[in-house]
Amino acid sequence: MGRNLFNKVWDLHRVKTLDSGLDQLFIGLHLIHEVTSPQAFSMIKERRLKVRYPERTYATVDHIVPTLNQSRPFEDELAEKMMLALEENTVSNGISLFDADNENQGIVHIIGPELGLTRPGMTIACGDSHTSTHGAFGSIALGVGTSQIRDILATQTIAVSKPKVRRIQVTGKPGPGVTAKDIILKIISELGVNGGIGYAYEYAGPAIRALSMEERMTICNMSIEGGARVGYVNPDETTFEYLRGRRFAPEGEAFDKAVEYWKRIASDEDAEYDDVYSLDISSLSPMVTWGINPGQAVSIDDNLPRLTDLDEGSADVAAKAYEHMGFQEGSQILGMPVDVVFIGSCTNGRISDLRAAAAVVEGRKLAEGVRGLVVPGSKHVAMQAEREGLPGVFISAGFEWRNAGCSMCLAMNPDKLKGRELCASSSNRNFIGRQGSPEGRTMLMSPQMAAAAAVSGKIVDVRELMGGEK
Amino acid sequence: MSANDIKITNLTGQCVPVRGNDIDTDRIIPARFMKVVSFEGLGEAAFYDIRYNSNGKTDHPFNLDVYQDASILLVNKNFGCGSSREHAPQALMRWGIKAVVGESFAEIFSGNCTSLGIPVVEVDSADIGRLMNAAEETPNMNMIIDIESMTLNFGDFEIEARMNSAARNALMTGSWDSTGVLLDSGEEIDAMHESLPY
Ligand code: SF4
Secondary structure, eight states, rough: OOOOOOHHHHHEEEEOOOOOSOOOOOOOOEEEOOTSSHHHHHHHHHHOOOOOGGGEEEEEOOOOOSSEEEEEESSHHHHHHHHHHHHHHHHHHEEEEEETTTTOOOOOOOOHHHOOOHHHHEEEEESSSGGGGGGGGGOOOEEEHHHHHHHHHHHHHHEEOOEEEEEEEEEEETTTOOOHHHHHHHHHHHHOOOTTTTTTEEEEEOOOTTTHHHHHHHHHHHHGGGSEEEEEEEHHHHHHHHHHHHHHHHHHHHHHHHHHHHHSOOOOTTTTOEEEEEEEEETTEEEESSSTTTTEEEETTTTTGGGSSOOHHHHHHHHHHHHHOOTTTTSSSTOOSSSEEEEEEEEHSOOOOOHHHHHHHTTOOOOOOOEEEEEEEEHHHHHHHHHHTHHHHHHHHHEEEOOOOOOGGOOOSSOOOOTTTTTSSSOOOOOTTTTTTTTTTEEEOOOOHHHHHHTTTOOOOOOTTSSSSO | OOOOOOOEEEEEEEEEEESSOOOOOOSOOOOGGGGOOOTTTTGGGHHHHHHHEEEOOOGGGGGGGGGTTEEEEEEOOOOOOOOTTEEEEEEEEHHHHOEESSBBOOOOHHHHHTTTTTTTTEEHHHHHHHHHHHHHOOOOEEEEEETTEEEETTTTEEOOOOOHHHHHHHHHHOOHHHHHHHHHHHHHHEEEEEEOOO
16 A cells, blocks of 8 residues: 655654654754744743754734735834834844745745745644645644644654544536635535544645645645644646746756756655545535624525534524624525625735636626725735736725735734624634634635625625626 | 763653643743843743733743642643754743653654753653643642653653653763764764765
């Protein structure tokens, strides 16, 4: 029997198995941001340790940076304090930092790939649960807590238990208007938000092969929403082509040599898995969430589930969701009026996402009373969008065009929902309070669906806006 | 440089039940409280948005007088899902929680707990229901968590519990504060740093 990528890469990075039974895993690439790292630096300072291999850590700022006015000092004193802490910590430890005024700045999970830092066969860790995004390249990418950031800074390793591997085999050709976001929302709604606990997800099959790197990132990004700490796609020509010429990717002969390694670590044809799940997406429709976790999602043409149709555990959470959202069981999701539309985040803030949203918005106007925010995931995404004239499309439709950052995905900067506002969002979490207002409501969907909601003032099926007639 | 060497083999304390499945890290600590460069003071922010609303304090268990001395948190399924923020277990710990008992837990959350020396103990769904009822009826009763024998004693109940075996070992051997343990492999780490193809 052959071996899967996960086991190959894990074994290559396992320093040893500790007495506790946990594996000591070497982390090849460590990414940090301003929110979860300051305490880790304090901890190593307290213990008089130093950063072991500063060249294996890169820092950026994304979570708290304002996306309107990024000039320093930030208006928010606490945000400014966190920025200063990161600057201090990176300078004094010799770590590269992409600061707010650096052209490489952006959401950590967007810049890693676009700069070519993220590559196949690596172990990657970051103090952020959506680190799973980087798995799109065929790496083992794990979200970690602050104590583990401390461990990585001090030892470049973490103590971690090895998960099992579930292959998610996706077949079929998606219809128009159906995106990677819809595929992953479907997977999570089927397997549940805790279905992936203890597993790494390998996304495979012809439908995954056919996806671009950016689409693969959207899928891997949300692995954690299904409980899987790691999600990955085997590297292939699409991966290699994406990486060729990227700023930190190897060049010339070194690149070819790297490709050899990347091919070698891909799962063997006859690789073994602990579990297999199959999904045919031929008849998949655009998906939207209606509840308070990302597994509470339906096809745009379905009605909301009835509590009596759900098992006991999910009925509880569903009842809570209906109460918070103010939705009726059994009712339609189509036509639900929205107040705010957010297009951005590490799930869907890349150039292809902005293009897709712009294609829907072009020639239309934001519906009356709706606030629309477009936040590119990185400075490079923003610059590319500018070259293509996308900001103009959004601005003339009435959207706000912002600087790069996490923005209203978690609302640690001034971008927040107010009161009970309902937001159609291209981000990844619809938890209560996630977008900055404890009563605020979030519906997750693809960027094109969010754009369609923006110009319609309500949840609509984006497929009805496609096909030329406007 | 060695780890704390504090061996955690058993724990006794009063319980505070927080009911509900899929309680995520944004519930445990809303993101706005993460604008800090240290973890101090986070206890006040634990469960903030369910502890307070526009009318002031709610009847969330963390607000009730009877639970102010509790140190064992009882929860249901998939507790701690969502973000990797260590602020979540830090906030619970600083409120006074020393152990968590529930039906199931999100992985990053339980890993974070372990590295703070907080045992994450799993029990069957029926058992957690009984424990929660008992903790509501008799809030000042002590629970004994015996990590060696993996049993919980609570009033009339003696319940079998489960833990991730590596986490359990780490607590019992005092190696849960991992940095020191990891540093012991300094040479192997250096060798791997040199030999990796990137
Ligand atoms: S965009 Fe949202 S999910 Fe992604 S890193 Fe930022 S806050 Fe986290």
